[in-house]
Amino acid sequence: MFDNGWDAGLDDPQLAAATHGDAPLIILAGAGTGKTRTLTARVASLIDRGVPPERILLLTFTRRAADDMLSRAAAMCTQPEAARRLQGGTFHAVAHQLVSRHTESLGLPAEMSVLDRADSVDAMDLLRHDHGLAGQDSRMPNPSALIDLYSRAVSTGTPARKLIATDFPWLETHTDAIVGLFRAYTTRKRERGLLDFDDLLLAWRSLLDDPVLGPELAGRYDHVLVDEYQDVNQTQVDIVLGLRPTGRGLTVVGDDAQAIYAFRGSDSNHLINLGAAFDDPTIISLERNFRSRQRLLDLANAVRPVAAGHRLQLHSRRDGGHRARLVRCHDAPAEARAIAEAVLAHAADGRRLRDQAVLMRTGHHSDLLEVELTARQIPYVKFGGLKFLEAAHVKDLVATLRVASNRVDEVAWYRLLRLHDGIGPARARELLPIVAAADLSGDWVADAVAAAPAMSRVSLASTLDGIGQARGRGRVADRAATCLAALRPLVVARYADSVARLGDLDRLVAAAALAPDLAAFVAELTLDPPASTSDLAGPPHLDDDYLVLSTVHSAKGLEWPIVHVMHLVDGAFPSDMALTSNDGLLEEQRLFYVAVTRAADELALYAPLRMPHHRFGRDDKHSFAQISRFIDDDAMKVMDVLDLVPVREVAAVAPRSARVRMPELDDLWA
Numbered sequence: 001m002f003d004n005g006w007d008a009g010l011d012d013p014q015l016a017a018a019t020h021g022d023a024p025l026i027i028l029a030g031a032g033t034g035k036t037r038t039l040t041a042r043v044a045s046l047i048d049r050g051v052p053p054e055r056i057l058l059l060t061f062t063r064r065a066a067d068d069m070l071s072r073a074a075a076m077c078t079q080p081e082a083a084r085r086l087q088g089g090t091f092h093a094v095a096h097q098l099v100s101r102h103t104e105s106l107g108l109p110a111e112m113s114v115l116d117r118a119d120s121v122d123a124m125d126l127l128r129h130d131h132g133l134a135g136q137d138s139r140m141p142n143p144s145a146l147i148d149l150y151s152r153a154v155s156t157g158t159p160a161r162k163l164i165a166t167d168f169p170w171l172e173t174h175t176d177a178i179v180g181l182f183r184a185y186t187t188r189k190r191e192r193g194l195l196d197f198d199d200l201l202l203a204w205r206s207l208l209d210d211p212v213l214g215p216e217l218a219g220r221y222d223h224v225l226v227d228e229y230q231d232v233n234q235t236q237v238d239i240v241l242g243l244r245p246t247g248r249g250l251t252v253v254g255d256d257a258q259a260i261y262a263f264r265g266s267d268s269n270h271l272i273n274l275g276a277a278f279d280d281p282t283i284i285s286l287e288r289n290f291r292s293r294q295r296l297l298d299l300a301n302a303v304r305p306v307a308a309g310h311r312l313q314l315h316s317r318r319d320g321g322h323r324a325r326l327v328r329c330h331d332a333p334a335e336a337r338a339i340a341e342a343v344l345a346h347a348a349d350g351r352r353l354r355d356q357a358v359l360m361r362t363g364h365h366s367d368l369l370e371v372e373l374t375a376r377q378i379p380y381v382k383f384g385g386l387k388f389l390e391a392a393h394v395k396d397l398v399a400t401l402r403v404a405s406n407r408v409d410e411v412a413w414y415r416l417l418r419l420h421d422g423i424g425p426a427r428a429r430e431l432l433p434i435v436a437a438a439d440l441s442g443d444w445v446a447d448a449v450a451a452a453p454a455m456s457r458v459s460l461a462s463t464l465d466g467i468g469q470a471r472g473r474g475r476v477a478d479r480a481a482t483c484l485a486a487l488r489p490l491v492v493a494r495y496a497d498s499v500a501r502l503g504d505l506d507r508l509v510a511a512a513a514l515a516p517d518l519a520a521f522v523a524e525l526t527l528d529p530p531a532s533t534s535d536l537a538g539p540p541h542l543d544d545d546y547l548v549l550s551t552v553h554s555a556k557g558l559e560w561p562i563v564h565v566m567h568l569v570d571g572a573f574p575s576d577m578a579l580t581s582n583d584g585l586l587e588e589q590r591l592f593y594v595a596v597t598r599a600a601d602e603l604a605l606y607a608p609l610r611m612p613h614h615r616f617g618r619d620d621k622h623s624f625a626q627i628s629r630f631i632d633d634d635a636m637k638v639m640d641v642l643d644l645v646p647v648r649e650v651a652a653v654a655p656r657s658a659r660v661r662m663p664e665l666d667d668l669w670a
């Protein structure tokens, strides 16, 4: 029956999921159990069953995941040309496409820009002056705190007044001003075609709620498949239910133990509760892990968080190999040396560097390790931490491209204006009504230049001329190149290392040139930012061999034969920010579970038993560190221990493995 390849090698539950009919399907899949493979096979099987590819929608959390799955599914089925017709992408990217097509119905201007968090902070900064919320007083909420409050209200659907009273009481004296500011902020964004990430999802949900448009939009699809459902927020749940109100044709895949985005408003309970929304859901659990050796899964099963979730017990047919190993090191420099030496030892055994990854809770944890790797000439690539799009020069170009596509994008103008010597925030605010006016009249360039300080006039005139020319260019490639030409002198004047930065910008403009539409390119870049310029150019050359350093968040969904996880001490992993809240700790535990399930063959967890007091401190004060609370007695039973420290120190810092604990004493120093 199945001679097209998509069923090849699937185990029974995977095959059942791939060939399931139209009733709502919930696939609960543990780590490494082949979620991606199963979803891909299901898409291919749907096409072979006769579902037109354009009536299948696949929603994922990264663009790359959607592209990979759709192209693989198309290659596996009998219609290889289906790849072009299949619909898919991230929730936000699909929302952006839809919203761009329905701007009129939504009362939005035709030209739109997408705001990331930093842009939203700028937008709030611009408006708070009009609401008496700017000033030197330290009790005044800063724009970043205001955006946090605003997003929390939106993502949880809680009125701002209530939220201030319960969660932000120190802002209570400003309640009226804040509520007024938020009202103005919402109106202003709408007028200027500025949409933040939440707005995109809310707009999609509103379109689906509309009695005329909603059924038409939902009726475009026969099947909607959602990956990583444990990471959806309430608005995304509403969108999914709006697309498939009865659940017919809905497939979701998720693992509640891998939910790691609560800080963005996600809630793994949505996966746990979904079944109750339908009459006849089919639930399939995938528990056979195809990635890791059983000895490593013994640890994964021991540390898998079970709070309120589904009990999955992973098993593998891959025997042999070593148990997971806990490596206790004297301090952080010793940990860095131990990791570098282990990496080299595996390389000497014939492993490529690319077969290994070092994972960390937070990007800066690898500071010392990077020094060590550089000294030993071990090439590495780092993922996570500062994103490429957060680099100042990249944001400068994105702002330039945005004003060339949406002339009234005052947030982008605000950034661009401040790149000119002599124009600070106050001057920029004065110039905005001229350059970002909704109804341009007369010679706006001359007016803006005349209003600018004398020292800025020459460069401002040249930037504004350049942008005017860019807007007149029809081809995307010409428009992007003209924008960069306008920005180039500002980058040279502003950044000491401008040559390297301009190299990045050239690559970005080259990538833009391939896009059919500049505004869509910029929106996509903002919604799913590349980690580096090499991401824009596709994967690095195959001959390159390098070690991967990655935050656990960025390692989600990936796998390596050998994985080293560092800084496994309380305060680092779990992060000290999470130590005071139960929800925070649970999220850290899920993050730990993601980390330990990335390894196929070997897993080493490193714990430096002394940590410096201050990351950038000038002194060398250290204190004893407690081995991560996630490595508890059950975990220790399935691990080997390697001590790179004197026995005396181990005894001092490892009471968690003691059979009898004295919590009342321990807790005093927690």
Ligand SMILES: Nc1ncnc2c1ncn2[C@@H]1O[C@H](COP(=O)(O)OP(=O)(O)OP(=O)(O)O)[C@@H](O)[C@H]1O
Pocket: 009, 010, 011, 014, 029, 030, 031, 032, 033, 034, 035, 036, 037, 038, 255, 258, 289, 290, 291, 556, 557, 558, 559, 597
């Ligand atoms: N039926 C199968 N036969 C052989 N290998 C498989 C099978 N299904 C999945 N695999 C392999 O198992 C590994 C894990 O699969 P995949 O990445 O799809 O898992 P996942 O459930 O998305 O994992 P995670 O949630 O941990 O990221 C991959 O190397 C994949 O090729």
